[in-house]
Amino acid sequence: MKTRKLAAIIMSVIVCVGLMLSGCGKGSGANGNNDQEASGGKDPSKVWVLRVDDNDVYLNEVNFYALSLLEGMGVEKGTDMSTYYSESYPTLDSAFKAQLLLQMRQTKILYQKAVERGITLTADEEAEMNDLVDAFIENYDSETQEKYGLDREVLVKIYTEMGMIKKLENTLMEETEYENLDYGTFYNFVFLTIKLDDNGNGVLDESGNYVELSQSEIDAQKEKADEVLTRLKDGEDPESLIKEYDLSATSGILHATSDSIQSTYKLKDGEVSNVIQNDFGYTIVKMVSVVDKEYTDTVNVYNESSTKSSAVEDQEQAWFDSYFFSADDVDSEVWSKFTFQDFL
Numbered sequence: 001m002k003t004r005k006l007a008a009i010i011m012s013v014i015v016c017v018g019l020m021l022s023g024c025g026k027g028s029g030a031n032g033n034n035d036q037e038a039s040g041g042k043d044p045s046k047v048w049v050l051r052v053d054d055n056d057v058y059l060n061e062v063n064f065y066a067l068s069l070l071e072g073m074g075v076e077k078g079t080d081m082s083t084y085y086s087e088s089y090p091t092l093d094s095a096f097k098a099q100l101l102l103q104m105r106q107t108k109i110l111y112q113k114a115v116e117r118g119i120t121l122t123a124d125e126e127a128e129m130n131d132l133v134d135a136f137i138e139n140y141d142s143e144t145q146e147k148y149g150l151d152r153e154v155l156v157k158i159y160t161e162m163g164m165i166k167k168l169e170n171t172l173m174e175e176t177e178y179e180n181l182d183y184g185t186f187y188n189f190v191f192l193t194i195k196l197d198d199n200g201n202g203v204l205d206e207s208g209n210y211v212e213l214s215q216s217e218i219d220a221q222k223e224k225a226d227e228v229l230t231r232l233k234d235g236e237d238p239e240s241l242i243k244e245y246d247l248s249a250t251s252g253i254l255h256a257t258s259d260s261i262q263s264t265y266k267l268k269d270g271e272v273s274n275v276i277q278n279d280f281g282y283t284i285v286k287m288v289s290v291v292d293k294e295y296t297d298t299v300n301v302y303n304e305s306s307t308k309s310s311a312v313e314d315q316e317q318a319w320f321d322s323y324f325f326s327a328d329d330v331d332s333e334v335w336s337k338f339t340f341q342d343f344l
Helices: 017-022 059-073 092-116 123-139 142-147 152-175 215-233 238-244 258-265 293-322 332-337
Strands: 048-052 055-058 183-192 252-257 276-278 281-289
Touching: 048 059, 048 092, 048 332, 055 059, 055 092, 059 092, 059 152, 092 152, 092 293, 123 152, 152 293, 183 215, 183 238, 183 258, 183 293, 215 238, 215 281, 252 258, 258 281
Parallel strands: none
Antiparallel strands: 048 055, 183 252, 183 281, 276 281
């Protein structure tokens, strides 16, 4: 199982939040009154499992994350976790345990960073976390909660940490700068004069140059380009011309930054370029709009979100990479006895 960065913003390391609210976890998890082997018959809240920086994690909290992972992955009750998984992780159980350990460590690192940044929850945010706790309690029966040590105290702790991490990520997003750009729209008509392979890629010779069509075929493409140019300048519909001349594989509507469009083509809205010759054929450009406001608004919304999300993810990964974990950070005896099979 590949380890991955935590997805920023929506706190995907805890994949259960929405699932808990939907009720899909109701009654799942308990398979009897027997204690987990990992607990050694003790109260799970008293069984230390691992430490991340100054944060100690006990078995009851581990149980919460384990339930969350199973819910998020859609693992069905009765699944055999001893099934072979991969060379790196011999069983499905070992793969899930590796992912669980990663998620708990990353969660605690982010929580610690939130503490260091002085992030706290407002009264409204605390109320929201308490609603999540109530939803969890409603969706898991008392037997399951008791078996895994999931009382209100630990649930409030967990959901509070999740709320602080979400708030940290939102803060990081707000701190990330993004500059809006203008984008334009234009039609690009391409009349190829080179050979293509079966995958639609240009065929290259031994010197790495495009293999050209015959001269008669090249002349035919130039004649076609001239015809289309005339008809475009006469105001004919670009889409109709693309269909009539069977150009859909090479031509169509494109978008680019307004600066690049202006510097490359120097056309105003509605203008048509002359036939442009290049290494792969002939090109004609019909400018639709140097600044396409609707497209610009759509792209900037997406790009801003993507840029900020990537910045948050990069920052989080840098934090993760800066932490060193040793064998002493985990109780090997408890961890060796811990198994996801107990929840199924």
